[in-house]
Amino acid sequence: VYAGRHTAAIDRYREARRRFQEVGASPFIVDLGLWEVFQRFPLPLNDLIGHTEWVNAIGFSPDGTRAISAGNDKAVILWEVATGRKIRIFDGHRDTVACVAFSPDGSLAVSGGFDRMLHLWEVETGRIVQDFVGHEGWVRSVAFCPDGKFLLSGGNDRIVRLWNVTTGRESARFEGHENYVTQVACSPDGKQILAASYDGTILIWNREDGRRLQRLQIGSDYELKNIAFSPDGRHVVSGTAEASMKLWDLATGQEIRTFTGRGKRVCTARFSPEGNRLLTGNYDGTVDLWETETGRLIRTYQGHRDAVCTLAFSPQDDLFLSGSYDRHIKLWSLLPPPGLRAVQAHEGTITSTALSPDGRLGLSGGSDGRVRLWDMATTRLLRTWWGGELPVEAVAFSPDGQRIAAGGGDREIRIWDPATGREETRLSGHEGDILSLAFSPDGKRLLSGGKDHLLKLWDPATGQEIRTFSGHTHWVDAVAFSPSGTRIASGSHDKTVRIWDVEGGLLHTLIGHERAVRTVTFSADGTRLFSGGQDHTIRVWDVETGREIRKITGHSEWVRQVLFAPLPLISLLISAGNDATIRFWDAQSGREWRNLTEGKGAVTALAFDAVRRRMLSGGEDGMLHFWDFSPTQNDRETQIETLVQRLQKNANDAEALVELAGWYALHAAWPQALSTLRHSAEIGNDSLPSLLLARAAWFSGDLPAAREAFLDARARGEAPARYLDLCLQALTKREEER
Numbered sequence: 001v002y003a004g005r006h007t008a009a010i011d012r013y014r015e016a017r018r019r020f021q022e023v024g025a026s027p028f029i030v031d032l033g034l035w036e037v038f039q040r041f042p043l044p045l046n047d048l049i050g051h052t053e054w055v056n057a058i059g060f061s062p063d064g065t066r067a068i069s070a071g072n073d074k075a076v077i078l079w080e081v082a083t084g085r086k087i088r089i090f091d092g093h094r095d096t097v098a099c100v101a102f103s104p105d106g107s108l109a110v111s112g113g114f115d116r117m118l119h120l121w122e123v124e125t126g127r128i129v130q131d132f133v134g135h136e137g138w139v140r141s142v143a144f145c146p147d148g149k150f151l152l153s154g155g156n157d158r159i160v161r162l163w164n165v166t167t168g169r170e171s172a173r174f175e176g177h178e179n180y181v182t183q184v185a186c187s188p189d190g191k192q193i194l195a196a197s198y199d200g201t202i203l204i205w206n207r208e209d210g211r212r213l214q215r216l217q218i219g220s221d222y223e224l225k226n227i228a229f230s231p232d233g234r235h236v237v238s239g240t241a242e243a244s245m246k247l248w249d250l251a252t253g254q255e256i257r258t259f260t261g262r263g264k265r266v267c268t269a270r271f272s273p274e275g276n277r278l279l280t281g282n283y284d285g286t287v288d289l290w291e292t293e294t295g296r297l298i299r300t301y302q303g304h305r306d307a308v309c310t311l312a313f314s315p316q317d318d319l320f321l322s323g324s325y326d327r328h329i330k331l332w333s334l335l336p337p338p339g340l341r342a343v344q345a346h347e348g349t350i351t352s353t354a355l356s357p358d359g360r361l362g363l364s365g366g367s368d369g370r371v372r373l374w375d376m377a378t379t380r381l382l383r384t385w386w387g388g389e390l391p392v393e394a395v396a397f398s399p400d401g402q403r404i405a406a407g408g409g410d411r412e413i414r415i416w417d418p419a420t421g422r423e424e425t426r427l428s429g430h431e432g433d434i435l436s437l438a439f440s441p442d443g444k445r446l447l448s449g450g451k452d453h454l455l456k457l458w459d460p461a462t463g464q465e466i467r468t469f470s471g472h473t474h475w476v477d478a479v480a481f482s483p484s485g486t487r488i489a490s491g492s493h494d495k496t497v498r499i500w501d502v503e504g505g506l507l508h509t510l511i512g513h514e515r516a517v518r519t520v521t522f523s524a525d526g527t528r529l530f531s532g533g534q535d536h537t538i539r540v541w542d543v544e545t546g547r548e549i550r551k552i553t554g555h556s557e558w559v560r561q562v563l564f565a566p567l568p569l570i571s572l573l574i575s576a577g578n579d580a581t582i583r584f585w586d587a588q589s590g591r592e593w594r595n596l597t598e599g600k601g602a603v604t605a606l607a608f609d610a611v612r613r614r615m616l617s618g619g620e621d622g623m624l625h626f627w628d629f630s631p632t633q634n635d636r637e638t639q640i641e642t643l644v645q646r647l648q649k650n651a652n653d654a655e656a657l658v659e660l661a662g663w664y665a666l667h668a669a670w671p672q673a674l675s676t677l678r679h680s681a682e683i684g685n686d687s688l689p690s691l692l693l694a695r696a697a698w699f700s701g702d703l704p705a706a707r708e709a710f711l712d713a714r715a716r717g718e719a720p721a722r723y724l725d726l727c728l729q730a731l732t733k734r735e736e737e738r
Helices: 006-022 028-040 640-649 654-666 670-682 690-699 703-716 721-737
Strands: 046-049 055-060 066-071 076-080 085-090 097-102 108-113 118-122 128-132 139-144 150-155 160-164 170-174 181-186 192-197 201-206 212-217 227-229 235-239 244-249 255-260 266-271 277-282 286-291 297-302 308-313 319-324 328-333 340-344 350-355 361-366 370-375 381-386 392-397 404-408 412-416 423-428 434-439 446-450 455-459 464-469 476-481 487-492 496-501 506-511 517-522 528-533 538-542 548-552 559-567 570-577 581-586 592-597 603-609 614-619 623-628
Touching: 006 028, 006 640, 028 570, 028 592, 055 319, 055 328, 066 097, 066 108, 066 319, 076 108, 108 139, 108 150, 139 181, 150 181, 160 192, 181 227, 192 235, 227 266, 235 266, 244 266, 266 308, 277 308, 277 319, 286 308, 350 614, 350 623, 361 392, 361 404, 361 603, 361 614, 361 623, 370 392, 370 404, 404 434, 404 446, 412 434, 412 446, 446 476, 455 487, 487 517, 487 528, 496 517, 496 528, 528 559, 528 570, 559 603, 570 603, 581 603, 640 654, 654 670, 654 690, 670 690, 690 703, 690 721, 703 721
Parallel strands: 055 097, 055 308, 097 139, 350 392, 350 603, 392 434, 434 476, 476 517, 517 559
Antiparallel strands: 046 328, 055 066, 066 076, 076 085, 097 108, 108 118, 118 128, 139 150, 150 160, 160 170, 181 192, 192 201, 201 212, 227 235, 235 244, 244 255, 266 277, 277 286, 286 297, 308 319, 319 328, 340 623, 350 361, 361 370, 370 381, 392 404, 404 412, 412 423, 434 446, 446 455, 455 464, 476 487, 487 496, 496 506, 517 528, 528 538, 538 548, 559 570, 570 581, 581 592, 603 614, 614 623
8 A cells, every 4th residue: 555556455455355254254454454545546437438549638628528638549539528428539630649728718629749730620510620830840739828819839849839729820939949849838817928848948938029038947858848837827847857846936946845756757747727736647657646835745546557648637626637658538536535524513622423323423512512413424414503602522322313412511411302403401410511421321321420520320311310429539531331331430630440330339440541531431241441541541451350451552642532343353442632643453452453644633532333334533623524434435446256256155245246336337337237236225235336326327228316326426425526517417418318
């Protein structure tokens, strides 16, 4: 994974997954690894197949619905972006086509090639409107001026030419380069002409009188083969022989920063429409996405089998196209992969999170005094409760999902019906802020802990206080019920963990933490207790004897939350802390399995559903993160023999069925993909990849089902909304044609 060899990583993980399943162990740890692969290397949304040789140039239409490409096969091709459908081929060039561009209004396109010709095409008909004759060598770059009335071209004859689009005549020429011109551009105001060359320079001219305004010596010949001008015309990025990119200020000629990857040679680069992001296509077949302001590598896209030599951002800045020597054009999403999504949920710190028993709903409480209910599949906000002016410190779902409890700075516990939003009752009795809540396993009791150093046991149905537990000498930060409901545990700012009999007797006082204890949780069998605290450690205790079994270290700051996740043959601990990490541990040995970084600040709240592999976490920045570890990315290559063996053992293996559907889709067997996905749904799989289902339904002719699946994919955030809207528009056209 970390070497960027994602295909090899997937093969190893799948082999590991098979071995886990053979012995009846949960493959969740393996799936975490696969999840990370797909986060690092997202899948393409579409593959545009049509060129028979290298793809040299691509571009989006101004409305983002179409794309145009050019290649060594002398072809210029117009595509429908949503479907990857080839609309038409523009036939006219007699040699390699090196460059292509849409006019600002999208009605025309220009292409230039090694035949020294520039052709102007009418996009709707494919008719040649104008030929531009004059270059004495290969044409390498073309660009329209902002007004669409003129266009620029440059190439091997070292001359930049300005052409009148209407007449086809050369209006001006700009000279001064001593080697091939590799890139031409017009400033956003149309007043300046920019060009880069193999001579290592960038020249800038005044368009009106042809006067040269500036000459910038950027670097060697190599560096000016792969450059990109920023949309505002103020910056340029260029490649280096040291496998990095440099950002330059065009006004001063000063280097601003360097974008350094993992030793990759860069073939091409492109700025986003806003100029805040940069794409680089590399000779190893990968594409890197960078943050322009900081030089930070955001994400790597890997899918091509040869050098990526051309790139294009969509006008809406949510998609991009990559073209390669492997003859393929791929459409990618610029959004983070769907396995992790984030929303600004609260105005202050998220203090607590919880998941409903069926895993469909998430709950968050914040320092802004609000409690919010969320749809875990779509991240949609369903309901907001006002918890008062003071912070909400704790939230909890009842085991049957019929009640929600929340407590905080107003010293009251409110209980609501999540279905109706109605407040059922309020529990009063604490004389300090309420910091922690927990329902008993049968849901008939509610436990609370607070700044008054007390624990209180309540009847949530009547609001009656049943019992008070006293003994702590500082705030009670954490409370938990044992699985049997007969014992309770508490963690406190007094550095101790206490185990109580639910009837009121103190059984053990556990001493070991060196600072405040922030979280406690029982193992599934109730024999062990886990605690985490401000001393950066997790402690494992024997419930019966009170003996400390193990101290687990790894966090570099406070441990805010520890959860126990029982899985077949493997039990996990999941912890979150102020060091901005979420860590997965082997609960038996204390070995750390995986470390996920949530963001830049402390992870202050965490909830996990082991059955549905969903997680909800919150931070001090008010961001709520929705994690989905279910293996839904299944249209990569997969071993069909392994799938057959799995399905022979269990014909209702829902995950194997989804993988099989992905294999069918990869080989364009759409009816089989659709029937396989539907079978998976019939046996209870509620996590089908909606985008795959939509494509299978579409290409199988079931347009209503395709529409429903595309809408579901948009609700789930499986692809950029703009792309899915394009798919729905194309679907509407097909329905009208029918």
